[in-house]
Amino acid sequence: MKIVSVIGARPQFIKAAAVSRVLRATAGLEEILVHTGQHYDQNMSDIFFSQLHIPEPDYNLEVGSGSHAYQTGMMLQGIEDVLLKEKPAWTLVYGDTNSTVAGALAATKLHIPVAHVEAGLRSFNRMMPEEINRIITDRISDLLFAPTLTAINNLKHEGLEAQTVFSGDVMYDSVLYYREMIVSGGDKYRTPGLPPAYHLATIHRAENTDHPENLKNIFLAFSRIGSPVVLPVHPRTARLLNTQINIPSNVILIEPVGYLQMLWLTMHANKVLTDSGGLQKEAYFLGRQCITMRTETEWVETLHDNWNIVTGPDPDKIVLAVNSALPHAPQRQDFGDGKSAGIIAENLLKSR
Ligand code: UD1
Numbered sequence: 648m649k650i651v652s653v654i655g656a657r658p659q660f661i662k663a664a665a666v667s668r669v670l671r672a673t674a675g676l677e678e679i680l681v682h683t684g685q686h687y688d689q690n691m692s693d694i695f696f697s698q699l700h701i702p703e704p705d706y707n708l709e710v711g712s713g714s715h716a717y718q719t720g721m722m723l724q725g726i727e728d729v730l731l732k733e734k735p736a737w738t739l740v741y742g743d744t745n746s747t748v749a750g751a752l753a754a755t756k757l758h759i760p761v762a763h764v765e766a767g768l769r770s771f772n773r774m775m776p777e778e779i780n781r782i783i784t785d786r787i788s789d790l791l792f793a794p795t796l797t798a799i800n801n802l803k804h805e806g807l808e809a810q811t812v813f814s815g816d817v818m819y820d821s822v823l824y825y826r827e828m829i830v831s832g833g834d835k836y837r838t839p840g841l842p843p844a845y846h847l848a849t850i851h852r853a854e855n856t857d858h859p860e861n862l863k864n865i866f867l868a869f870s871r872i873g874s875p876v877v878l879p880v881h882p883r884t885a886r887l888l889n890t891q892i893n894i895p896s897n898v899i900l901i902e903p904v905g906y907l908q909m910l911w912l913t914m915h916a917n918k919v920l921t922d923s924g925g926l927q928k929e930a931y932f933l934g935r936q937c938i939t940m941r942t943e944t945e946w947v948e949t950l951h952d953n954w955n956i957v958t959g960p961d962p963d964k965i966v967l968a969v970n971s972a973l974p975h976a977p978q979r980q981d982f983g984d985g986k987s988a989g990i991i992a993e994n995l996l997k998s999r
């Protein structure tokens with residue numbers, strides 16, 4: 648059975664690494680990989696393919712950056728050509744980026760069934776481009792792989808229960824797969840030149856980067872924290888830091904790092920401050936308290952016992968959260984058992 652997987656942005660490389668490994672080891676499944684080219688810098692794309700042994704894409708559409716309409720439109724055209732040529736039994740899409748919605752839309756218009764990994768996530772905030780991408784993708788998909796029970800309930804409320812399967816979270820598969828390697832690797836994945844004690848931060852979401860006030864408030868919070876804040880800078884944010892923000896002296900800007908370096912940085916951080924979806928979960932899986940600099944989170948399972956504190960870009964709330972007590976209760980097993988990729992492969996095969 649032929650499956651075309653469509654990926655294009657950093658978090659999708661990480662999710663696809665876990666799933667591709669299993670798909671390609673499953674008798675009866677053949678995977679064709681399409682990279683839309685949404686992310687293209689060496690440290691936003693190639694590094695993940697080489698580090699995580701993701702097979703070379705069969706097609707790279709090289710769409711690059713642009714407005715939502717431009718990017719999605721170019722992807723639609725390119726993906727349609729691939730699907731017409733390959734005629735797969737399934738198209739597999741991940742998460743909530745423009746590459747996700749383009750893959751789902753191109754396939755469904757050609758009557759090719761779509762399977763969505765990380766289905767059912769909702770922020771209930773339609774100002775987020777990701778929320779629109781998720782709603783559309785789930786609505787037109789034939790198989791919805793939900794990572795959490797909350798995601799299942801969201802899909803139920805939208806009348807999509809019949810297509811839904813609880814898979815657990817493929818990012819949990821990935822953390823379990825690599826965690827031991829990082830622990831036993833000692834300093835192998837350590838980023839040189841950083842202080843031994845630090846908070847780890849990332850910022851890239853439109854709600855923070857497209858609103859200079861929000862970005863300024865986040866950096867004001869960082870300056871008030873005082874102790875080192877290590878910030879691997881997403882290229883979207885890099886453009887703004889050069890022009891709009893005075894970088895406080897305790898903030899250490901570094902280039903985006905590879906996934907294994909990122910897991911190392913997360914494991915050794917005092918606290919994690921982020922607007923990323925994936926990093927909120929990794930902090931939780933790796934036992935680090937997370938401060939989410941957004942006004943809501945889709946990953947509500949991480950909120951218990953202050954494992955994840957949602958502050959928005961409010962400097963007072965961010966500083967308060969950084970100074971708050973660490974969680975006492977252990978994390979819960981709400982994201983599956985680390986075998987999500989197997990459940991996905993099994994269900995695709997079963998659909999024959
Ligand atoms: C996209 C996703 C977002 C996801 C994020 C993961 C959408 C709508 N957004 O946001 O959900 O959380 O990826 O990181 O799909 N750029 C480069 N080099 C690159 C990639 C991007 O310089 O390799 C710069 C370009 O200036 C570009 C900007 O970053 O315009 C934004 O990139 P884009 O892919 O449009 O959105 P992200 O913010 O990365």
Ligand code: UDP
Pocket residue numbers: 657658661849851879880902903904905906907909910922923924925926929
């Ligand atoms: N990540 C990484 N290097 C970095 C920053 C993030 O490997 O410099 C990883 C991070 O560990 C997580 C994923 O990228 O697995 C999250 O992607 P991102 O924050 O770009 O997107 P989101 O999850 O918000 O969609």
